[in-house]
Amino acid sequence: MPAPSQGVDLIERRIPKSGEAIPAVGLGTWQVFDVAGNTAELAQARETLRVFAERGGRVVDSSPMYGSSEAVTGQLAAELGLKGKLFLATKVWTSGRQAGIQQMEDSMRKLGVERLDLMQVHNLVDAATHLATLAEWKAAGRFRYLGITHYNAGGHDDLERIIARQDIDVVQVNYSIAEPEAARRLLRAAAERRTAVIVNRPFAEGAMFRRVKGQALPEWAAELGCASWAQYFLKWILAEPAVTCVIPGTRNPSHVADNLGAATGPLPDEAMRRKMSAYYTSL
Ligand SMILES: NC(=O)c1ccc[n+]([C@@H]2O[C@H](COP(=O)([O-])OP(=O)(O)OC[C@H]3O[C@@H](n4cnc5c(N)ncnc54)[C@H](OP(=O)(O)O)[C@@H]3O)[C@@H](O)[C@H]2O)c1
Numbered sequence: 001m002p003a004p005s006q007g008v009d010l011i012e013r014r015i016p017k018s019g020e021a022i023p024a025v026g027l028g029t030w031q032v033f034d035v036a037g038n039t040a041e042l043a044q045a046r047e048t049l050r051v052f053a054e055r056g057g058r059v060v061d062s063s064p065m066y067g068s069s070e071a072v073t074g075q076l077a078a079e080l081g082l083k084g085k086l087f088l089a090t091k092v093w094t095s096g097r098q099a100g101i102q103q104m105e106d107s108m109r110k111l112g113v114e115r116l117d118l119m120q121v122h123n124l125v126d127a128a129t130h131l132a133t134l135a136e137w138k139a140a141g142r143f144r145y146l147g148i149t150h151y152n153a154g155g156h157d158d159l160e161r162i163i164a165r166q167d168i169d170v171v172q173v174n175y176s177i178a179e180p181e182a183a184r185r186l187l188r189a190a191a192e193r194r195t196a197v198i199v200n201r202p203f204a205e206g207a208m209f210r211r212v213k214g215q216a217l218p219e220w221a222a223e224l225g226c227a228s229w230a231q232y233f234l235k236w237i238l239a240e241p242a243v244t245c246v247i248p249g250t251r252n253p254s255h256v257a258d259n260l261g262a263a264t265g266p267l268p269d270e271a272m273r274r275k276m277s278a279y280y281t282s283l
Helices: 039-054 067-081 097-111 128-139 153-165 185-190 203-214 218-222 229-238 252-261 272-283
Strands: 013-015 020-022 060-062 088-094 116-121 143-148 171-175 197-198
Touching: 013 185, 039 067, 039 128, 039 252, 060 197, 067 088, 067 097, 088 097, 088 128, 097 116, 097 128, 116 128, 116 171, 143 153, 143 197, 153 171, 153 185, 153 272, 171 185, 185 197, 203 229, 203 272, 218 229, 229 252, 229 272
Parallel strands: 060 088, 088 116, 116 143, 143 171, 171 197
Antiparallel strands: 013 020
């Protein structure tokens, strides 16, 4: 069983441009919170969000691309008395200024917020248009932070170009033992530009669990306090100092507790990270 993280302070990281500290493990909602209309799955999502918040989790990431997940997040946050306690992030994912404005208004209504913590341009869709609107809305106080996202290495150069030229608070990108390409340049560029990094796809959308299925953790993983493969994968990510927060997706309450457990105890040094990568790759 994964080590419980209840009652234990989570590792926090600061958003470089503000100095605000946030817990280093958050929650992704792609697919897993797209459950409006399914009573059993909605109950799982509610319990997952409850356990997440009870154990100190705050950052929740959504998108209008994720079906009902924004509305479900807003509904459950209200039901659980979490309004104002979470750090809510969503995205704009459409083309054209007016369509973007409409979509962002809808998202904030669904999430039940007047002021959103973080609005991101999803997969850089019509990024120049939306970044202009995002800057206006941030200046007007409707968002606290603005950002850009992508989900594969093919988007990293564009992310890097944008953070080099514009004032971007957060870059959200894929990064994991299985998909380590962001370490080539993008993470360093983000650190230099004081841009926070949110890591998506930390388990390569679950593929990493399929690879280690039936395999025990190596004995030396205990030195890091890893009680599960999820913690092994997440601690590897969190050991990179440019990373501000990692957002594994789940609708399973014990998985969310397991994931938060990665934000406790020691993190690997560089030598250990290399050993962890080599071991995973050998399986
Ligand atoms: N372009 C973008 O902006 C973009 C792209 C991709 C993702 N994202 C964001 O990043 C989040 C994370 O990425 P992702 O959801 O694609 O993939 P992921 O987090 O790498 O993997 C999710 C999968 O891992 C499983 N899982 C989670 N915790 C586990 C645990 N402790 N033990 C065993 N299995 C576990 C989940 O299944 P269970 O439900 O069974 O736990 C799910 O199948 C998304 O939800 C989304 O918010 C953004």
